[in-house]
Amino acid sequence: MMEQTVHTTLTKTSCFHCGEPFVDEVIQFQEKEFCCQGCKNVYELLNDHELGTYYTCDVNPGISPSHQNFDYLNKPAFRDKLIQFSNQEISKVSFNLPSIHCRSCLYLLENLHKLHAGIVKTQLNFGKKDLSIWFKEKEISLGELASLLAKIGYEPLLSDESEGKEKKKRHTQQTQLFIKLGVAGFCAGNIMLFSFPEYLGIEDGSLKNLFGYLNLVLGSVALFYSGSDYFKNIWAHLKLKKITIEMPILLGVMVGYSRSVYEILSHTGAGYMDSVSGLLFFLLVGKWFQQKSFDFLSFERKYTSYFPLVITKIIHGSEETAPLSDIKVGDRLRIRNEEIIPADSILMKGQSNMDYSFVTGESEWVPIQSGNLIYAGGKHHGEMIEIEVKKDLQQSHLTQLWEQQAFKDPSFKMENWENFANQVGVYFTIGLISLATIVAAYWIQVDPSKWQNSVVSILVIACPCALAISYPFALGHGVRWLSKFQLYVKDIQALERMSQVDTLVFDKTGTLTLAKSEVPKSYLHRSVSDEELDLLYSLSVQSTHPLSRRLCSYTQSLGTRNLLPISSFKEIPGKGLEARWGDLTIKLGSAKFLGIAYHSPQDFYSSESQLFIQIGEETLGYWDFPWENREGVEFMLRKLQHQYDVYLVSGDKASHATSLKDWFTEEDHMRFECSPMEKMEFIRELQSQGKKVMMVGDGLNDAGALQQAHVGIAVSDDHLHFTPASDAILQGRSLRRLPEYLQFSKKAITLIKMSFLLSLVYNAIGLSFAVQGNLSPLIAAILMPVNSISMLIIATWGMNMYGRTLKTN
Numbered sequence: 184m185m186e187q188t189v190h191t192t193l194t195k196t197s198c199f200h201c202g203e204p205f206v207d208e209v210i211q212f213q214e215k216e217f218c219c220q221g222c223k224n225v226y227e228l229l230n231d232h233e234l235g236t237y238y239t240c241d242v243n244p245g246i247s248p249s250h251q252n253f254d255y256l257n258k259p260a261f262r263d264k265l266i267q268f269s270n271q272e273i274s275k276v277s278f279n280l281p282s283i284h285c286r287s288c289l290y291l292l293e294n295l296h297k298l299h300a301g302i303v304k305t306q307l308n309f310g311k312k313d314l315s316i317w318f319k320e321k322e323i324s325l326g327e328l329a330s331l332l333a334k335i336g337y338e339p340l341l342s343d344e345s346e347g348k349e350k351k352k353r354h355t356q357q358t359q360l361f362i363k364l365g366v367a368g369f370c371a372g373n374i375m376l377f378s379f380p381e382y383l384g385i386e387d388g389s390l391k392n393l394f395g396y397l398n399l400v401l402g403s404v405a406l407f408y409s410g411s412d413y414f415k416n417i418w419a420h421l422k423l424k425k426i427t428i429e430m431p432i433l434l435g436v437m438v439g440y441s442r443s444v445y446e447i448l449s450h451t452g453a454g455y456m457d458s459v460s461g462l463l464f465f466l467l468v469g470k471w472f473q474q475k476s477f478d479f480l481s482f483e484r485k486y487t488s489y490f491p492l493v494i495t496k497i498i499h500g501s502e503e504t505a506p507l508s509d510i511k512v513g514d515r516l517r518i519r520n521e522e523i524i525p526a527d528s529i530l531m532k533g534q535s536n537m538d539y540s541f542v543t544g545e546s547e548w549v550p551i552q553s554g555n556l557i558y559a560g561g562k563h564h565g566e567m568i569e570i571e572v573k574k575d576l577q578q579s580h581l582t583q584l585w586e587q588q589a590f591k592d593p594s595f596k597m598e599n600w601e602n603f604a605n606q607v608g609v610y611f612t613i614g615l616i617s618l619a620t621i622v623a624a625y626w627i628q629v630d631p632s633k634w635q636n637s638v639v640s641i642l643v644i645a646c647p648c649a650l651a652i653s654y655p656f657a658l659g660h661g662v663r664w665l666s667k668f669q670l671y672v673k674d675i676q677a678l679e680r681m682s683q684v685d686t687l688v689f690d691k692t693g694t695l696t697l698a699k700s701e702v703p704k705s706y707l708h709r710s711v712s713d714e715e716l717d718l719l720y721s722l723s724v725q726s727t728h729p730l731s732r733r734l735c736s737y738t739q740s741l742g743t744r745n746l747l748p749i750s751s752f753k754e755i756p757g758k759g760l761e762a763r764w765g766d767l768t769i770k771l772g773s774a775k776f777l778g779i780a781y782h783s784p785q786d787f788y789s790s791e792s793q794l795f796i797q798i799g800e801e802t803l804g805y806w807d808f809p810w811e812n813r814e815g816v817e818f819m820l821r822k823l824q825h826q827y828d829v830y831l832v833s834g835d836k837a838s839h840a841t842s843l844k845d846w847f848t849e850e851d852h853m854r855f856e857c858s859p860m861e862k863m864e865f866i867r868e869l870q871s872q873g874k875k876v877m878m879v880g881d882g883l884n885d886a887g888a889l890q891q892a893h894v895g896i897a898v899s900d901d902h903l904h905f906t907p908a909s910d911a912i913l914q915g916r917s918l919r920r921l922p923e924y925l926q927f928s929k930k931a932i933t934l935i936k937m938s939f940l941l942s943l944v945y946n947a948i949g950l951s952f953a954v955q956g957n958l959s960p961l962i963a964a965i966l967m968p969v970n971s972i973s974m975l976i977i978a979t980w981g982m983n984m985y986g987r988t989l990k991t992n
Contacts, residue, residue, distance in 0.1 A: 199238075200226050200245035201336070221248040225335050232297045237287050244287030246336030253329035253339075255504050262325050273303055274320050278332065278339035283312045292337065299323055299331060364467040367409035370401040371460035377401075381453040395447040395454065402456030406440055410463050431612045436462060438642040465975070470655060494525055497569065514572045524561045526572045530554065533568035536725055536754075537561040548726060548754060565725060607939065615642065622954050640953035653938045657978035661931040664986035669914035670896075670924050677910035680894045681928035683875045687823055688866065688888070690880030691833035694898045694918070695816050703737060707796070707804040713742065715798060720744040722762050722769050725752050730794055731760065733808045734771070759795075770797040777802060815919030820846050822922045828874070832857050832865055832888075863887040879913075879921070896921075927989055934981040938974050945973075 198218035210217045217223040268275040296302040301322030306315045377394040413433045443454025496503045497515040535551040619641045626634035658675035672678050720738040723731040752762040759772015777797045795805040831853045847853050866888050869876050878892035889895030889909045897909035
């Protein structure tokens with residue numbers, strides 16, 4: 184089999200396996216084109232094991248593979264937590280695989296046993312993205328099993344113990360809701376069955392009374408068990424002196440229930456238990472659908488989520504892998520290149536270039552010498568070092584971010600914000616009770632025989648259950664549609680808050696701008712030898728500056744590089760790098776830093792990306808690594824500025840964003856060199872002016888601002904990794920469609936308001952008869968669920984129609 188790498192213009196635009204667009208090269212294999220060696224290897228693996236059907240289920244179904252090593256899972260401390268069952272032959276484990284997305288995933292994971300004989304069988308829960316695997320540990324270890332999944336593109340998402348408990352708690356709550364939904368449906372169905380004598384006009388008194396008592400029992404179970412959350416929520420809000428949409432709903436239900444109890448016990452009627460239980464069933468269906476729309480995503484993140492699950496301890500001179508939770512003051516840890524410091528520590532051995540960008544937002548590195556303090560959250564670059572822990576994980580410098588209100592109480596956004604349904608509920612409740620009181624007072628004086636029926640009919644028919652049902656269904660469908668276009672919204676309240684936004688704040692690096700690894704333009708006077716490439720690699724690998732990282736990646740792409748023992752390394756912020764290798768001095772950076780009289784005919788946008796090279800006394804010229812803005816970002820900003828106040832806030836220096844300054848015409852709409860605290864304070868400053876702020880950023884340094892904002896959207900090119908706490912996650916390539924998504928959220932709220940107005944017209948017609956005492960409570964009880972079902976249909980149809988407009992744009 185022959186394969187070749189092509190560096191010329193491509194005839195196709197995307198990889199056969201993963202569907203990602205090609206950048207600079209394409210690997211051709213068996214007349215198919217792949218974006219990288221990893222995708223090609225996965226194709227070979229599936230093809231060799233006769234799993235080619237994987238590619239027929241969906242177009243470009245694959246995910247770029249990961250090569251992460253999971254050998255640490257074989258340690259007893261991790262194995263014992265993950266293994267759910269084990270005997271002498273077979274063990275069972277469940278992994279959460281966030282990258283599951285289509286029918287091809289289902290096909291491949293259900294046939295995982297064909298890839299390794301040690302896998303007995305698999306069972307996939309597609310909705311929760313959980314894969315249960317039965318396997319033989321004698322033939323394939325737990326670590327090898329996780330690595331196999333990562334190799335084919337389904338890297339397991341492993342969380343710490345506390346996150347596992349939170350997930351289990353949410354699962355328990357969902358199970359309880361499902362049980363209550365089932366009980367309400369059971370009661371509603373059987374009450375309708377037992378009400379047939381009444382429906383058919385059967386006059387058998389004993390049979391009618393028996394079925395009435397059965398209906399009373401079933402109705403009571405439906406109300407006080409399935410509807411128990413309504414009682415709890417209303418009581419909690421009453422203690423806070425708040426009125427929500429649930430109050431008039433429960434009031435209408437309780438009136439219908441009370442009248443039913445009276446009629447059944449006094450043998451004066453059959454009551455309306457079927458309508459009461461049926462309404463509760465539909466309300467719970469709405470809640471269930473709301474959860475179902477987004478329960479496959481988990482947005483809650485603790486600061487430990489950004490750390491590795493395992494650390495390397497040094498005990499009696501030897502390495503030992505241990506869970507992150509086992510860190511104690513005084514422990515000696517070994518940290519390798521690009522690992523994150525888990526706790527405030529003292530550097531005991533080696534030297535480090537510490538990258539605090541996740542914490543401070545500033546990309547400049549900090550040189551650390553032996554004996555210096557290192558703060559948690561920093562990423563180490565350089566040789567392997569040894570540190571001694573000085574503070575517990577919970578007391579580290581990094582936790583100061585989480586000491587803010589936004590992190591202490593993640594529900595703080597809800598405390599000072601009421602959704603549309605609850606805002607309407609206040610006025611609706613007051614108006615409804617006032618109307619019922621006036622009608623009662625009138626009929627007591629005019630015709631006392633009518634006041635009771637009139638009041639009951641008013642409270643039942645005017646119940647705002649239509650709004651309570653259309654609200655979660657409409658926004659639930661909205662969440663589902665947006666997820667199809669790579670905007671994963673946390674909950675329906677976040678989607679509603681999106682519609683209220685009037686101000687947008689963008690981070691720069693990783694959000695508006697994107698540094699891709701690509702072949703630079705060469706302006707060198709001569710070719711560079713392999714030894715010189717090793718020198719450039721050894722120098723650039725020491726720095727965390729974006730240009731240095733890109734040069735490091737480029738030199739590696741030209742062949743296997745050797746790390747040479749350079750000395751006297753130093754980096755001058757905003758200028759360049761310098762080091763010595765033997766008698767040679769190597770410099771990388773700007774023309775001014777190298778002492779070159781160079782005047783670029785190009786604009787700053789291009790010259791900012793030029794990296795000059797000097798080895799010894801010889802200046803070789805420069806490579807040009809052009810900075811890239813995300814596709815369509817300029818058009819997106821221009822479009823947003825017509826409707827919103829748009830700001831730029833960044834931890835980088837102002838000189839790094841010259842190309843963006845033309846897009847922000849007002850100087851006070853741009854802020855640079857901002858720390859995470861300053862970003863959060865800027866959001867608070869805007870909010871104090873009455874603005875509804877959306878923050879769009881990425882990285883831990885934006886986490887506080889994302890939480891503080893009215894809506895926080897985390898932009899991620901890989902939503903499976905490093906997603907800070909936020910209200911939504913947006914894949915980077917879809918950022919240009921943000922104006923469409925905001926418009927979609929406004930349409931969703933407009934649809935809810937329209938359905939509510941239609942419901943008011945519907946209710947007004949019924950109320951015109953009810954206030955006259957001409958409407959039977961039985962007819963009112965029938966009209967109430969009919970109204971709810973019609974609003975449900977409108978919400979579903981309307982959101983699907985809007986969703987299809989997203990698809991065609």
